[in-house]
Amino acid sequence: xxxxxxxxxxxxxxxxxxxxxxxxxxxxxxxxxxxxxxxxxxxxxxxxxxxxxxxxxxxxxxxxxxxxxxxxxxxxxxxxxxxxxxxxxxxxxxxxxxxxxxxxxxxxxxxxx
Amino acid sequence: xxxxxxxxxxxxxxxxxxxxxxxxxxxxxxxxxxxxxxxxxxxxxxxxxxxxxxxxxxxxxxxxxxxxxxxxxxxxxxxxxxxxxxxxxxxxxxxxxxxxxxxxxxxxxxxxxx
Numbered sequence: 001x002x003x004x005x006x007x008x009x010x011x012x013x014x015x016x017x018x019x020x021x022x023x024x025x026x027x028x029x030x031x032x033x034x035x036x037x038x039x040x041x042x043x044x045x046x047x048x049x050x051x052x053x054x055x056x057x058x059x060x061x062x063x064x065x066x067x068x069x070x071x072x073x074x075x076x077x078x079x080x081x082x083x084x085x086x087x088x089x090x091x092x093x094x095x096x097x098x099x100x101x102x103x104x105x106x107x108x109x110x111x112x113x
Numbered sequence: 114x115x116x117x118x119x120x121x122x123x124x125x126x127x128x129x130x131x132x133x134x135x136x137x138x139x140x141x142x143x144x145x146x147x148x149x150x151x152x153x154x155x156x157x158x159x160x161x162x163x164x165x166x167x168x169x170x171x172x173x174x175x176x177x178x179x180x181x182x183x184x185x186x187x188x189x190x191x192x193x194x195x196x197x198x199x200x201x202x203x204x205x206x207x208x209x210x211x212x213x214x215x216x217x218x219x220x221x222x223x224x225x226x227x
Binding site: 004031033040041042043044045048050055056090092097099100102103104105106107109 | 121145147149151154155156157158159162164199201203205212213214215217219220222
């Protein structure tokens with residue numbers, strides 16, 4: 001039983017394209033997150049949603065738009081992809097804002113050519 | 114200056130060695146301190162969680178937090194090849210911009226050779 005799942009696992013695309021990454025959690029958590037991990041392994045938060053409401057919105061380009069259709073799902077849509085968007089994107093979930101309960105998904109490896 | 118500093122290594126030790134991993138931080142609002150282990154091409158998994166200062170032990174792993182020095186450590190005793198991974202420290206607080214989010218160190222890559 002996968003707690004936090006992401007699709008796709010790998011994404012290779014051309015500059016300028018639009019792509020989406022999907023995340024689902026079956027832990028019954030009510031807070032979900034998107035993190036970006038760069039080539040040097042630095043992991044930084046991008047967004048978080050609590051009960052479908054955006055609560056953290058870091059300084060990311062507005063080409064990135066998260067959407068939470070329900071508590072168990074958080075998707076990330078990226079418009080006009082750029083080379084610098086190449087990274088691993090991790091979804092995570094937690095119970096409320098209790099970060100010590102945060103579980104991470106397996107990651108989506110995005111390569112922009 | 115990043116909020117959380119961590120030496121990226123790499124660190125290479127023989128099996129059975131004691132490993133010491135460390136992070137320093139600058140934000141005194143941090144109250145929750147975590148260590149994550151990340152295997153290659155996998156997501157981070159929580160290893161240890163400590164609230165405020167003190168020590169916590171779990172099997173071969175010991176986490177220490179010294180808030181006065183803004184310094185945290187993870188010790189691995191009797192290290193095994195299966196411990197080879199990247200270890201990330203992470204921190205959070207209970208007020209302002211530290212609430213509800215994790216601030217990560219860059220991770221230390223550890224290899225334990227047989």
